[in-house]
Amino acid sequence: MLVAVCLLVWPGGDAASESAPIVKIDGSSTVYPPTEAVAEEFQKAHHGRIKVTVGISGTGGGFKKFCRGETDISNASRPILKEEMEVCQKNGISYYELPIGFDALTVAVSPKNTWATAMTVEELKKIWEPAAQNKITKWNQIRPEWPDASLVLFGAGSDSGTFDYFTEAIVGKAKSSRGDYTASEDDNVLVQGIERNVYSLGYIPFAYYAAQQKKLKAIAIVGKNGPVLPSHETVKNGSYQPLSRPLFIYVNAAAAKRPEIREFVEYYLTQGRELIAEVRYVPLPDQAYAMARERFAKGVVGTGFGGEPEVGLPVEEILRRSPKQ
Amino acid sequence: MIRRRKIAEALFKLLSLSALALAIGTLVLLFGALMVDGLGRLDWQFLTSFPSRRASQAGILPAMVGSTLVMLVTACVGIPIGVAAGIYLEEYARRTWLTELIEVTVTNLAGVPSIIFGLLALGLFVYTLGLGPSILTAGLTLALLILPVVIVTTREAIRAIPVHIREAAFALGATKWQTVSDHVLPYSAAGILTGVILALSRAIGETAPIVTIGALTFIAFLPPAPVTSQPPYVSFEWLMSPFTVVPIQMFAWVSRPGEDFAANAAAAGLLLVGMTLVMNGLAIYVRYRMRKRVSW
Numbered sequence: 062m063l064v065a066v067c068l069l070v071w072p073g074g075d076a077a078s079e080s081a082p083i084v085k086i087d088g089s090s091t092v093y094p095p096t097e098a099v100a101e102e103f104q105k106a107h108h109g110r111i112k113v114t115v116g117i118s119g120t121g122g123g124f125k126k127f128c129r130g131e132t133d134i135s136n137a138s139r140p141i142l143k144e145e146m147e148v149c150q151k152n153g154i155s156y157y158e159l160p161i162g163f164d165a166l167t168v169a170v171s172p173k174n175t176w177a178t179a180m181t182v183e184e185l186k187k188i189w190e191p192a193a194q195n196k197i198t199k200w201n202q203i204r205p206e207w208p209d210a211s212l213v214l215f216g217a218g219s220d221s222g223t224f225d226y227f228t229e230a231i232v233g234k235a236k237s238s239r240g241d242y243t244a245s246e247d248d249n250v251l252v253q254g255i256e257r258n259v260y261s262l263g264y265i266p267f268a269y270y271a272a273q274q275k276k277l278k279a280i281a282i283v284g285k286n287g288p289v290l291p292s293h294e295t296v297k298n299g300s301y302q303p304l305s306r307p308l309f310i311y312v313n314a315a316a317a318k319r320p321e322i323r324e325f326v327e328y329y330l331t332q333g334r335e336l337i338a339e340v341r342y343v344p345l346p347d348q349a350y351a352m353a354r355e356r357f358a359k360g361v362v363g364t365g366f367g368g369e370p371e372v373g374l375p376v377e378e379i380l381r382r383s384p385k386q
Numbered sequence: 387m388i389r390r391r392k393i394a395e396a397l398f399k400l401l402s403l404s405a406l407a408l409a410i411g412t413l414v415l416l417f418g419a420l421m422v423d424g425l426g427r428l429d430w431q432f433l434t435s436f437p438s439r440r441a442s443q444a445g446i447l448p449a450m451v452g453s454t455l456v457m458l459v460t461a462c463v464g465i466p467i468g469v470a471a472g473i474y475l476e477e478y479a480r481r482t483w484l485t486e487l488i489e490v491t492v493t494n495l496a497g498v499p500s501i502i503f504g505l506l507a508l509g510l511f512v513y514t515l516g517l518g519p520s521i522l523t524a525g526l527t528l529a530l531l532i533l534p535v536v537i538v539t540t541r542e543a544i545r546a547i548p549v550h551i552r553e554a555a556f557a558l559g560a561t562k563w564q565t566v567s568d569h570v571l572p573y574s575a576a577g578i579l580t581g582v583i584l585a586l587s588r589a590i591g592e593t594a595p596i597v598t599i600g601a602l603t604f605i606a607f608l609p610p611a612p613v614t615s616q617p618p619y620v621s622f623e624w625l626m627s628p629f630t631v632v633p634i635q636m637f638a639w640v641s642r643p644g645e646d647f648a649a650n651a652a653a654a655g656l657l658l659v660g661m662t663l664v665m666n667g668l669a670i671y672v673r674y675r676m677r678k679r680v681s682w
Binding site (some may be wrong): 339 | 439645
């Protein structure tokens with residue numbers, strides 16, 4: 062019976078594809094939806110002659126595998142860190158650092174919240190810094206005219222890249238946050254929590270806000286030129302700061318000599334723009350894709366960051382830097 | 387006096403009944419919610435499609451095939467080793483401090499969190515033995531995970547066979563092996579099977595150790611078929627293939643932005659429950675057949 066089932070289920074012409082080359086990708090869960098979309102279309106475009114696999118093991122977990130040479134491409138929601146660079150170097154692995162799109166964090170409140178529309182980074186810092194724990198517990202402690210009601214906070218769990226980035230951008234130090242809030246690695250849980258309580262406030266990735274705009278109200282972040290709401294335009298033109306960040310793929314330079322990897326990366330940097338918008342992420346400006354393609358074509362390896370997290374850099378600026386190994 | 391005891395009796399009955407209702411009620415509620423969300427999505431397209439960024443085109447095929455093949459490896463490795471170990475400990479081993487120690491260790495192993503098995507497998511199978519993140523590695527990992535449960539239930543089942551059956555066999559001049567293979571094993575098979583199926587049902591829902599050894603999330607092709615059209619007609623290439631399993635696919639869908647993937651996740655949940663039910667049903671049927679054959 063088992064044999065019969067096998068024969069029924071397996072598509073017939075598998076003999077040809079058994080030897081098909083595989084593009085192995087792993088890494089960040091944030092970069093997963095765009096990469097999945099590109100992988101899906103790429104395989105269709107090649108009629109299954111090239112196989113693509115995508116795993117989710119987090120940016121850090123992805124780099125561990127990447128620097129051991131187990132994967133061809135690593136999805137990353139932050140630049141490679143110093144320790145990771147050292148491991149890569151020790152194992153003789155050089156890489157291309159290619160931005161593929163933006164992710165923006167959205168500070169959101171319930172749609173029933175009538176008072177809060179814009180906040181400054183200082184105000185957000187006052188809410189989220191470690192010193193705020195058990196002290197900043199009411200809305201009127203942030204602004205006196207806001208209600209005398211308890212502040213119900215929702216945020217990312219400490220294992221996620223979202224948590225790292227938010228704390229880096231708002232508090233000024235990665236992973237430094239108050240602990241007395243509802244934390245979840247599942248952003249859909251956060252969306253529900255924020256929606257249901259009038260006095261809630263939380264931060265979630267932009268794609269989750271974009272998918273649930275009726276259930277949430279985004280808070281504008283007050284910058285140099287007044288309050289800015291998160292949107293495709295404000296993220297792309299760099300005015301939504303400091304809560305927007307570029308997402309990357311890291312490509313193993315030795316693997317990139319293989320035609321299937323080369324084709325996949327080129328496909329990503331040309332066809333990726335529409336697919337990225339389709340999965341509700343923000344594509345890069347056209348010029349940035351051109352610069353990334355050029356960097357890949359010319360064989361410029363290394364990172365533009367030097368192993369330190371930096372916040373609020375325009376992508377073109379990153380691509381203009383001469384990268385280090 | 388008698389009345390008071392009768393009241394106590396009635397109260398206890400009520401208490402047990404409500405405990406049962408709570409357990410069954412939770413199950414029915416959970417299953418019902420899954421049905422409402424996922425039943426509409428569970429169609430032929432869903433069962434035969436690969437994952438996709440569009441919820442309505444996404445399917446569960448590679449995860450389903452992956453789960454089935456991993457369970458196949460787990461069953462082929464875990465059951466023979468577990469049952470053999472159980473028989474040895476119960477029938478052959480002399481009672482020494484060493485067997486006592488092994489017993490305690492096995493019982494403790496049954497309570498070790500599954501992620502620990504994943505970490506062990508990552509070091510041993512993936513790196514030291516170089517098996518990579520393959521179906522074989524996943525199957526072996528889950529086999530290790532179910533081993534303690536299989537051993538413990540095997541021993542329980544064997545212990546339930548009355549001693550006089552063994553003594554009768556020995557009295558007629560049967561060797562130990564004849565006694566075990568002709569009497570002890572057939573009589574205890576039903577009990578062993580129950581334990582095995584419970585263990586496999588646990589294993590099919592495991593996510594943590596599978597993620598640890600490096601299972602994928604997006605995979606739009608199937609492992610090489612185990613049956614080929616050319617001689618020798620059987621291929622074991624699939625053992626080394628990359629894979630994903632149903633719980634991982636389900637989790638990936640739950641955590642997607644927006645609500646369109648929620649139905650997919652619910653449908654995957656239904657499928658997982660369905661696979662477990664089929665396995666349990668099969669076990670109950672086989673056990674029924676075996677019980678009928680045994681007559682003392």
